Amino acid sequence: MNTALNADLHCHSVISDGTLTPEELAQRAKAGGVQLWALTDHDEVGGQSRAAAAAAAAGLDYLTGVEISVSFLGRTVHIVGLGIDPEDQRLWIGLQNTRGGRAQRARDMAQDLARVGIQGAYEGALKYAGNHNLISRTHFARFLVETGVCKDTYEVFRKYLTEGKPGFVEHRWASLKDAVHWITDSGGVAVVAHPARYGFTANEEYALFSEFKQFGGQAVEVVTGSHSQADAQTYAGIALEFGLAASRGSDFHSPEESRTDLGTLPPLPEALTPVWSLLESRIQRAPGLGSLSH
Numbered sequence: 216m217n218t219a220l221n222a223d224l225h226c227h228s229v230i231s232d233g234t235l236t237p238e239e240l241a242q243r244a245k246a247g248g249v250q251l252w253a254l255t256d257h258d259e260v261g262g263q264s265r266a267a268a269a270a271a272a273a274g275l276d277y278l279t280g281v282e283i284s285v286s287f288l289g290r291t292v293h294i295v296g297l298g299i300d301p302e303d304q305r306l307w308i309g310l311q312n313t314r315g316g317r318a319q320r321a322r323d324m325a326q327d328l329a330r331v332g333i334q335g336a337y338e339g340a341l342k343y344a345g346n347h348n349l350i351s352r353t354h355f356a357r358f359l360v361e362t363g364v365c366k367d368t369y370e371v372f373r374k375y376l377t378e379g380k381p382g383f384v385e386h387r388w389a390s391l392k393d394a395v396h397w398i399t400d401s402g403g404v405a406v407v408a409h410p411a412r413y414g415f416t417a418n419e420e421y422a423l424f425s426e427f428k429q430f431g432g433q434a435v436e437v438v439t440g441s442h443s444q445a446d447a448q449t450y451a452g453i454a455l456e457f458g459l460a461a462s463r464g465s466d467f468h469s470p471e472e473s474r475t476d477l478g479t480l481p482p483l484p485e486a487l488t489p490v491w492s493l494l495e496s497r498i499q500r501a502p503g504l505g506s507l508s509h
């Protein structure tokens with residue numbers, strides 16, 4: 216199976232917290248040499264038909280995608296779903312419920328920021344949210360950069376909006392079990408996104424991967440924008456230990472903010488089973504190019 220395929224299976228559009236449209240992302244992916252692409256907006260599949268059409272127009276093979284926010288052992292974990300059916304009713308309702316608390320959370324975040332002297336953050340963040348239902352910390356981060364409180368969004372997440380810092384509001388997302396079931400029951404493959412970011416202890420991480428696997432999860436992101444080479448090695452080991460396939464995705468959000476552009480990641484380690492080998496039948500092939508050799 217072709218681990219060298221330039222697959223980029225994780226990124227965000229204006230439908231969640233990215234700054235480019237699905238059409239702009241498809242063109243950028245093509246220009247970056249991507250062969251197989253997926254748009255994975257947070258808790259939302261509203262961009263999927265546009266992304267699939269734009270991929271076809273750009274000559275890119277496409278997999279549907281989503282990134283679901285999950286609460287696990289008191290932390291937020293992200294589960295990517297690839298090859299999902301965006302029309303599946305249980306998935307759709309599950310995502311709608313997952314998004315549901317974002318508006319109130321955003322108001323609470325703004326109130327907390329006001330306590331440290333930052334006024335107008337709710338309105339300020341909302342201005343950046345292309346989809347108001349999907350108001351996220353990223354939109355607050357852009358507001359804090361715009362107003363000169365921080366020099367970039369990385370500084371924002373070091374000083375604000377994360378656990379113990381001003382503007383952080385504890386939130387209850389979907390359960391791991393539900394998220395994995397919504398994805399797999401709609402025909403997709405569930406993937407643990409950027410595992411190096413969670414800060415779990417070894418025991419907690421073992422619980423995450425064991426439960427994920429038990430609920431029907433099948434893959435882990437090994438090569439992704441926020442992973443170092445050492446992280447990729449660590450999670451290649453986890454993939455082999457737990458019998459999981461491996462995914463690769465930049466987690467691109469914006470040309471101004473993202474350190475990793477579409478299509479520029481290193482390849483998956485050869486010893487791993489690429490997640491696209493589990494998704495052959497779900498890939499929407501670019502018209503006129505025939506089948507790529509995997």
Ligand code: AMP
Pocket residue numbers: 232257284350351352353372373377468
């Ligand atoms: P939310 O879903 O509203 O909690 O927002 C989470 C989003 O914030 C992530 O998807 C990233 O786009 C962005 N983000 C960037 N850096 C960080 C960080 N260090 N910690 C958490 N989120 C971050």
Ligand code: MN
Pocket residue numbers: 227232257353468
């Ligand atoms: Mn994001």
Ligand code: MN
Pocket residue numbers: 282293408409
């Ligand atoms: Mn994520």
Ligand code: MN
Pocket residue numbers: 225226227282466
């Ligand atoms: Mn993401």
